[in-house]
Amino acid sequence: MTLKDRISNLFRGNKGEIEIGKFKDEYFEILLESDVSFETVEYILETFEKKHSKEKRLKREEAVESLKEILREILVKARPGRDIFNPEKKPLIIMFLGINGTGKTTTIARLAYLMKKNGKTVVIAASDTFRAGAIEQIRYHGEDLGIRVIYQEMGADPSAIAYDAIEHARARNMDYVLIDTAGRMQTNKNLMDEMRKIKRVSKPDMTFLTVDAMAATDAIEQATTFLRDIKFDGIVVNKLDTDVRGGSIFSIAHKFKEPIYFLGVGQKLEDLIPYDPEFILKKVFG
Ligand SMILES: Nc1nc2c(ncn2[C@@H]2O[C@H](COP(=O)(O)OP(=O)(O)OP(=O)(O)O)[C@@H](O)[C@H]2O)c(=O)[nH]1
Numbered sequence: 108m109t110l111k112d113r114i115s116n117l118f119r120g121n122k123g124e125i126e127i128g129k130f131k132d133e134y135f136e137i138l139l140e141s142d143v144s145f146e147t148v149e150y151i152l153e154t155f156e157k158k159h160s161k162e163k164r165l166k167r168e169e170a171v172e173s174l175k176e177i178l179r180e181i182l183v184k185a186r187p188g189r190d191i192f193n194p195e196k197k198p199l200i201i202m203f204l205g206i207n208g209t210g211k212t213t214t215i216a217r218l219a220y221l222m223k224k225n226g227k228t229v230v231i232a233a234s235d236t237f238r239a240g241a242i243e244q245i246r247y248h249g250e251d252l253g254i255r256v257i258y259q260e261m262g263a264d265p266s267a268i269a270y271d272a273i274e275h276a277r278a279r280n281m282d283y284v285l286i287d288t289a290g291r292m293q294t295n296k297n298l299m300d301e302m303r304k305i306k307r308v309s310k311p312d313m314t315f316l317t318v319d320a321m322a323a324t325d326a327i328e329q330a331t332t333f334l335r336d337i338k339f340d341g342i343v344v345n346k347l348d349t350d351v352r353g354g355s356i357f358s359i360a361h362k363f364k365e366p367i368y369f370l371g372v373g374q375k376l377e378d379l380i381p382y383d384p385e386f387i388l389k390k391v392f393g
């Protein structure tokens with residue numbers, strides 16, 4: 108059941124009014140079962156309680172509206188401050204980080220598509236030289252989009268490839284360099300060292316972390332603790348379309364101090380949209 112269904116069910120069987128105390132208990136369960144993390148649920152309910160400290164009972168519509176407002180505030184706080192489609196610098200260098208399967212390569216293809224549609228020029232650095240098939244995957248996207256991919260053979264130095272891509276862009280006065288990276292290495296330590304090196308060499312203007320909306324927030328945090336050390340500027344939340352429970356995005360928005368820039372909402376090339384709190388609320392509340 109989705110968060111939306113659960114909220115609709117909450118008032119079934121009572122006459123449209125609910126005691127604040129009871130409401131809180133039930134919301135607690137609903138939110139947790141929808142994959143909102145414990146910490147975020149606590150925050151939501153404390154805020155709810157403070158807002159309604161003077162009331163004993165609430166009408167259904169009021170309670171739902173009130174919850175929606177709190178959730179909206181959480182989402183709004185995660186809005187990005189920067190418009191990467193109007194870059195202040197040329198080329199704008201963007202590096203992608205994220206554990207394997209969270210959609211780095213897909214996001215790069217989708218962003219490149221959007222940038223090209225905006226009349227901008229893009230080059231991609233195939234700096235995941237670890238996973239078999241990674242170079243082919245990004246080259247395939249590049250060919251499909253008519254975008255140049257700078258690559259070397261498997262096992263080559265990812266930093267050197269990023270460097271080459273930047274030189275390529277500089278020489279041609281291009282707008283963007285998008286750096287794909289590996290999501291898995293022999294060890295997390297190796298991965299971290301490699302990300303650090305790529306960062307040191309390419310000096311990205313922006314670093315995005317990709318996360319999978321399907322993973323519970325605690326899992327995301329655990330999986331990315333080591334990457335947090337690298338420092339990133341923004342988050343891309345992918346696979347929102349497959350997240351039936353729908354709650355983890357609220358914890359991501361609440362727990363991470365970095366803003367969310369984009370949402371992956373499907374399988375197609377066009378399915379990357381700028382982060383939009385209203386889009387998420389509509390999914391949850393209809
Ligand atoms: N349904 C859906 N699938 C997605 C979305 N974003 C990415 N995927 C799929 O998730 C899978 C992994 O995506 P990749 O882009 O290869 O992930 P990655 O982070 O580059 O993975 P590694 O290269 O292994 O580190 C692919 O099958 C994508 O099609 C999304 O928003 N919705």
Ligand SMILES: [Mg+2]
Pocket residue numbers: 211212213235241287288290
């Ligand atoms: Mg990849």
